[in-house]
Every structure is written in C-alpha cells, then in structure tokens.
C-alpha cells in the first residue's frame with residue numbers, strides 16, 4: 037500500500053502523523069479519533085492556487101466547507117487566503133464566528149429557507165449562488181427590503197455525466213440542483229436577475245459531482261457553460277464576468293485510485309474557455325472553483341481500537357473496532373472503499389484477510405470488507421486513511437454513540453479542534469415532559485422475570 041506523503045512509519049513500526057505517534061494520540065485523546073494533518077491541508081490550499089493561477093488570469097478558490105466544517109478549519113483556509121463555500125445557515129454561522137470576512141463567502145443550497153436568505157443578506161455574503169427561480173424571487177424581495185445589493189451567480193444544470201457514484205453526481209438533467217439550460221429555466225433566471233433592483237448578476241456556476249477522477253467531464257461541462265455565457269451576451273448584451281466551476285476533484289482512497297493533476301485540469305479547462313472567448317468575442321472571465329475533498333480528504337486519518345475478533349472458519353474473520361457507520365456513513369451510502377493498517381504494528385507483514393466491522397447494531401456496519409493485515413488482537417490500533425472529507429461533517433449519533441474528537445497535528449503538536457462528545461452532551465437537548473415522570477413514578481414493577489433458575 038502506498039501511504040500518503042505525510043504519513044510515516046517509525047523504525048519501531050508505529051504510524052506517525054504530523055510528528056505524532058498513533059499510540060500517544062490514542063492514549064491522550066481516546067479512540068475513535070479523527071486526526072487531520074495540518075500541513076497537508078495547508079499545502080493543498082497553496083497547490084491549488086498555484087496550479088490554477090498558472091492558467092487563469094483571475095482565480096478565486098473557495099473551500100467547500102461541507103467536506104469538513106469547524107471553526108479551526110474555517111480559520112485555516114482563511115489564513116491560506118482561500119474563500120469559503122457554505123451551504124447552510126449552520127455553516128455560514130460557523131464561518132462568521134471563525135472570523136471569515138463575509139465578502140469571501142459563497143452561499144449555496146438548493147432549498148435555502150427564508151431565515152437563511154435573510155441571514156446571508158444581513159451578513160453580506162460575497163455571492164449568493166441561486167439554485168432555482170423561487171429562491172431568486174425571494175432573494176430579490178429580501179434584498180429590496182434590506183436595501184442591500186446582493187451579488188448573484190446562477191447555478192446551471194449542465195446536463196453532463198460525471199463518472200462517479202450516482203448519489204454524488206449532480207450535473208444530470210434529472211437533478212434537484214441548478215437551473216436547466218435546455219428547458220429555458222436558466223435563461224429565465226438571468227432575465228429576472230437583470231430586472232431585479234438590488235440583484236447584481238456576476239456569473240454562473242456549475243458543480244457536476246464529487247470524487248471525479250477524470251478531467252473530461254469538466255471539459256464538456258465548461259463548454260456548455262461557455263456556450264451559455266455566449267448566449268446571455270447575445271440575448272441581453274450582458275457579459276457574465278464570473279464562471280464558477282464548482283468542486284469535485286477526486287482524491288486517492290486506495291492505492292489504485294489515480295486522481296488527475298490540477299495542472300492538467302487547469303490547462304484543459306482554460307483551453308476551452310480561451311477558445312470560447314475567442315469565438316464568441318467574450319472577455320476571459322474570473323474563474324472560481326470550490327474544492328472540498330481535495331483539501332481535506334487525504335489529510336484525515338481515523339484511529340480505532342480493536343475490541344474483539346470473530347473468526348468464522350472458512351467464511352470470514354471480523355476485526356471489530358470502536359466506531360463505524362456513525363462516524364463513517366460513506367461505506368453504507370456510497371459503497372466507499374478504504375485502506376487501513378495496524379497502526380501500532382505497521383511494519384509487520386499482512387498475513388490474513390479480514391473485514392473491519394464497526395460496533396453499530398447493523399449487519400451492514402462494515403468499514404472495510406477485505407483488507408490484508410497482520411493478525412490483530414484486542415487493544416491493537418487500526419488506522420483508516422483518507423477520512424478527512426465527509427466523515428466528521430456527515431457523522432451522527434446512531435445507537436447513541438458520542439461523536440469522536442477531531443485533532444489537528446503538526447510538527448509533534450496535537451490540538452483538539454472538536455471535543456469528543458460525552459454522554460452528558462448526548463442528553464443536553466433531551467427534555468423529559470413532567471407528565472412522563474409522573475407515570476414513571478407509579479409503575480415501579482420490575483419488567484424482567486425474577487433472576488435465578490427456578491428449575
């Protein structure tokens with residue numbers, strides 16, 4: 037297995053991330069534990085800006101915070117001079133609390149509520165990415181009520197197939213996202229935006245899907261967008277200054293995954309734009325991208341403790357760990373595949389093929405179906421790689437498991453950025469209606485039969 041650049045194995049066979057040994061992290065912070073390598077995230081931020089600015093005269097990179105959104109993460113991307121894409125009031129609130137200048141925030145969402153739109157207008161987000169005509173009308177009305185200029189990009193549905201899991205493919209015609217080009221909805225949105233008193237139409241947006249491993253779908257989608265930009269110019273004499281190409285850049289989950297390079301992406305996409313601009317007599321637009329997974333995916337590793345082994349001779353060997361689908365729902369949702377090692381015995385040769393199962397009460401709660409490992413024992417540590425994106429952010433409390441802590445590691449330092457949930461936290465918002473307590477007090481009968489075998 038080829039480990040990510042930032043992951044080391046010490047001479048005595050221990051996994052080390054950001055200069056921190058796995059056993060120390062497990063001891064100090066407990067397991068399951070999400071470990072984020074700070075320097076990896078920072079270098080991804082600078083790599084993406086470097087690659088894109090070689091090919092685009094003006095480029096704005098907004099980190100898609102849905103991949104992993106915490107105060108510390110928002111702060112980190114701000115320090116790296118990236119903007120932020122948010123898609124809910126909660127993400128927007130986190131960004132503002134982290135001190136992100138609102139003008140660097142892009143506000144997404146296919147079903148923004150009235151209060152979310154008001155919040156966005158009140159704080160003054162940099163761009164509203166309008167997803168449908170109802171939202172547009174509401175936004176127009178609210179901007180008038182607040183007497184605030186609101187800068188808008190219209191999300192187009194380009195009708196392009198991205199080769200990825202169909203749950204994370206968003207650019208097809210039959211999608212809840214974006215305004216259709218072929219059915220005239222997108223052009224209608226342009227017309228209404230231009231007619232609105234306080235809305236300023238800046239550009240168009242697409243996002244064709246996630247974990248995309250080939251450049252081709254981007255090339256096709258970019259052409260569709262540029263044709264639309266040309267049509268808008270022709271129809272309204274209006275130049276759309278911004279083209280937002282969304283996110284979706286794939287990362288390496290398994291050694292066999294081969295993501296494209298951002299240089300290749302930028303080169304191919306900029307070619308399409310340059311040519312379209314030439315043919316349609318347009319100025320080269322400002323380009324925006326919204327990577328989420330690319331920035332945090334590979335930086336994340338999740339550490340688990342093995343608690344039990346179940347060997348079904350000739351069938352399967354289960355290695356059971358103290359986490360699972362509540363902090364990694366991606367396996368059950370998208371049949372996602374991962375690689376893992378024994379973090380405390382990382383130099384030992386793999387001798388058995390095992391299934392790493394979680395601790396939830398679901399047969400499908402499996403983290404990895406077949407992985408070769410040394411023979412694991414209770415107390416060993418398992419590290420699952422590439423867990424930085426859409427793990428913490430999609431985690432839940434199924435079976436009332438408290439959510440794991442998240443730490444940032446860097447040069448031997450480890451800092452908590454999200455505390456581990458406690459049982460007390462789990463009950464913090466539970467309420468007991470007084471009348472249920474009264475009923476409870478009346479029935480003190482034991483429900484189990486008397487203990488002991490009467491036999």
Ligand code: LLP
Nearest residue numbers: 100243246247283284285326327328329426
């Ligand atoms: N921009 C928009 C408008 C998006 O909807 C998304 C992701 C992104 C940017 C960032 O995409 P990324 O660069 O992270 O691929 N939960 C799924 C992924 C859902 C992505 C949703 N939208 C997963 O775990 O694979």
